[in-house]
Amino acid sequence: MVKKKKDLPAEERILDAAKKVFLEKGMAGARMQDIANEAGINKALLHYYYRDKEKLFELVFMSESQKFFPKINRIFESDETLEKKFHEFVEEYVNELRLNPYLPWFVLNEINRDPDGFLLKIMTGENRPRPMKFLQQIEKEIKLGNIRKVDPRHILLNLLSMTLFPFIAQPMVSRILGMGNKEFEQLMEERKKTVPAVMMDSIRKKVQ
Amino acid sequence: MVKKKKDLPAEERILDAAKKVFLEKGMAGARMQDIANEAGINKALLHYYYRDKEKLFELVFMSESQKFFPKINRIFESDETLEKKFHEFVEEYVNELRLNPYLPWFVLNEINRDPDGFLLKIMTGENRPRPMKFLQQIEKEIKLGNIRKVDPRHILLNLLSMTLFPFIAQPMVSRILGMGNKEFEQLMEERKKTVPAVMMDSIRKKVQ
DNA sequence: GTCTATAATTTGATAGAC
DNA sequence: GTCTATCAAATTATAGAC
Numbered sequence: 001m002v003k004k005k006k007d008l009p010a011e012e013r014i015l016d017a018a019k020k021v022f023l024e025k026g027m028a029g030a031r032m033q034d035i036a037n038e039a040g041i042n043k044a045l046l047h048y049y050y051r052d053k054e055k056l057f058e059l060v061f062m063s064e065s066q067k068f069f070p071k072i073n074r075i076f077e078s079d080e081t082l083e084k085k086f087h088e089f090v091e092e093y094v095n096e097l098r099l100n101p102y103l104p105w106f107v108l109n110e111i112n113r114d115p116d117g118f119l120l121k122i123m124t125g126e127n128r129p130r131p132m133k134f135l136q137q138i139e140k141e142i143k144l145g146n147i148r149k150v151d152p153r154h155i156l157l158n159l160l161s162m163t164l165f166p167f168i169a170q171p172m173v174s175r176i177l178g179m180g181n182k183e184f185e186q187l188m189e190e191r192k193k194t195v196p197a198v199m200m201d202s203i204r205k206k207v208q
Numbered sequence: 209m210v211k212k213k214k215d216l217p218a219e220e221r222i223l224d225a226a227k228k229v230f231l232e233k234g235m236a237g238a239r240m241q242d243i244a245n246e247a248g249i250n251k252a253l254l255h256y257y258y259r260d261k262e263k264l265f266e267l268v269f270m271s272e273s274q275k276f277f278p279k280i281n282r283i284f285e286s287d288e289t290l291e292k293k294f295h296e297f298v299e300e301y302v303n304e305l306r307l308n309p310y311l312p313w314f315v316l317n318e319i320n321r322d323p324d325g326f327l328l329k330i331m332t333g334e335n336r337p338r339p340m341k342f343l344q345q346i347e348k349e350i351k352l353g354n355i356r357k358v359d360p361r362h363i364l365l366n367l368l369s370m371t372l373f374p375f376i377a378q379p380m381v382s383r384i385l386g387m388g389n390k391e392f393e394q395l396m397e398e399r400k401k402t403v404p405a406v407m408m409d410s411i412r413k414k415v416q
Numbered sequence: 417g418t419c420t421a422t423a424a425t426t427t428g429a430t431a432g433a434c
Numbered sequence: 435g436t437c438t439a440t441c442a443a444a445t446t447a448t449a450g451a452c
Contacts, residue, residue, distance in 0.1 A: 010417075028237035029321065032446060045418065047447060105320060108377055112313060113237065115379040129384045153385055153395060154402045158370055160377070165369035168376065169316055171323040173368075176337045177361055187361060194362045198410040207415040218435075240428060253436060255429060 011049050013039040015059070018050075022060045023102040026109050030057075061110055061118055068107050070127045071096065076134035082141065082203070085134070086196040090163050094188050097167045104164045131156055138203075147203040155203065162195045219257050221247040223267070226258075230268045231310040234317050238265075269318055269326055276315050278335045279304065284342035290349065290411070293342070294404040298371050302396050305375045312372045339364055346411075355411040363411065370403045 008016075017039035021030045032053055036043045050056040075088050097103060111119045122128055138152040166173060166188060174184050216224075225246035229238045240261055244251045258264040283296045305311060319327045330336055346360040374381060374396065382392050 025321070026234075026236065028234065031444095042419065043446080044420085044448080048417075051447095053446070105316075108313075108380060109317070111379050113233070119379060119383060123383055131384060150402070151398065154398065156385075157374055157381070157395075157399075158403075158406060160381075161369040161373035162366055165373040165376075166365055168373075169368070171319050171327065172316060173365070175323075175327060175331055176339060177364075187365075190359065190362065191365075194358070195366075198366060198406065201409040202406040239426095250437060251428080252430080252438085256435075259429095261428065 010039070010041055010045055014041065014046060014049055014056075018056050018060050019064065022057060023064065023100070023106045026106065027053075027057050027113065058118075061107075062121075064103060065107050065118070065122055066127050067096070067100070068103055069122065069129050072129050072131070073127070076131055082137065082147070083196065083200055086159060086199045087192070089159060090192050090195045093163050094192055097164075098185060098188065101167050101170060103167075105168050108168070141203075146205075148205055150203060155199070158202065159195070159199055162198065163191070166191070218247070218249055218253055222249065222254060222257055222264075226264050226268050227272065230265055231272065231308075231314045234314065235261075235265050235321065266326075269315075270329075272311060273315050273326075273330055274335050275304070275308070276311055277330065277337050280337050280339070281335070284339055290345065290355070291404065291408055294367060294407045295400070297367060298400050298403045301371050302400055305372075306393060306396065309375050309378060311375075313376050316376070349411075354413075356413055358411065363407070366410065367403070367407055370406065371399070374399070 014035065017035045017037075021034045021038055025031075025034075030053075032043050032046055035056075036046055039046075046056065050059065071092055072089075075085055075092065078085070080088070135152040135156065138147070138155055141147045142149050170184060174180070179187065222243065225243045229242045229246055233239075233242070238261075240251050240254055243264075244254055247253075254264065258267065279300055280297075283293055283300065286293070288296070343360040343364065346355070346363055349355045350357050378392060382388070387395065
């Protein structure tokens, strides 16, 4: 018999609820009452376990940003070819973000709110994004004459942009293109192929 | 003698201040006191001129989203070639967002907060995004055999992504790549060339 | 540990003098 | 029109019973 959500201890239920509410509404928009309702307990217990809103938020933010960033490093610091890395990157992020579509919005949102607070913590931790090896790999391929001469930073930006932006802009995109949830998911599934293809076309040497 | 900010009537100073504060912090994070301070007056005047926070916010949001969206339509509904449209799009948005870097974050943020409120208003107004002509133009070029066969929606997504995302993610991007403001602006300037180039490479027929 | 009730704080909004 | 002082409402946080 698998445990139901209701059977989890309150401490965990609260954390799960906090994740959900903070991810959707951000620090400023979230209400302690919403979290209590979502967890099926009352506000007092929130403070009993996690002292105050700030502490609870910090816990959620740190845990979620760790989900968001280390993925980048594992892929970018491997010894695979660029093409393989493009595919892995899009594949993994689309899969993660299908389950957790608010994640990039949440992370960017709070970094924007307080660039020198959490961002600094993340950037000094073990799990900070380390794109250097990836950028150097591109430069090496250029020197070897295997790919076109382009600023590696634009390559990185393009990959991040095309993968993450659609999720950040989902409500707008869906409305503009007149899509439902199913269609949006289908479109994101397709991006596992189209994005790496665009990336490769942008670095592959042109036929003379 | 050019008018200084301080010389503007209070009503306008308030609106300017509200734009600044709402754009940076969003509806939930903004404080009426912040706006009053920014405008150099007291809270009571805010209510005297604009009744309440909601009304003031709606005014700012409508005015800012009109800056954000109509640009798309003017470019996408013209009779230019796809290549010209790519260039114009990136050129105009990079120029606008250099002056107003919080704009896309602000718009997407509030649409995310309340997808059926403001979003609905925008989507039914004269200035709603109308990508249809652009999508049809792509389909026509495909039929004519001028470009590769690709889903037009991915083309549109790629263009929006690569142009807007770097601004949304600026604090993170700058930190990751170790850039200051000047370097970031320089990089965005370069995107006026690199992004259209990537777009063209992604649709141009491959040489056999 | 968990609850109800309540205090404390923050923030939006108004009253009234000038 | 603009200000100070104040109120009202929303929200976070705590006290104390069980």
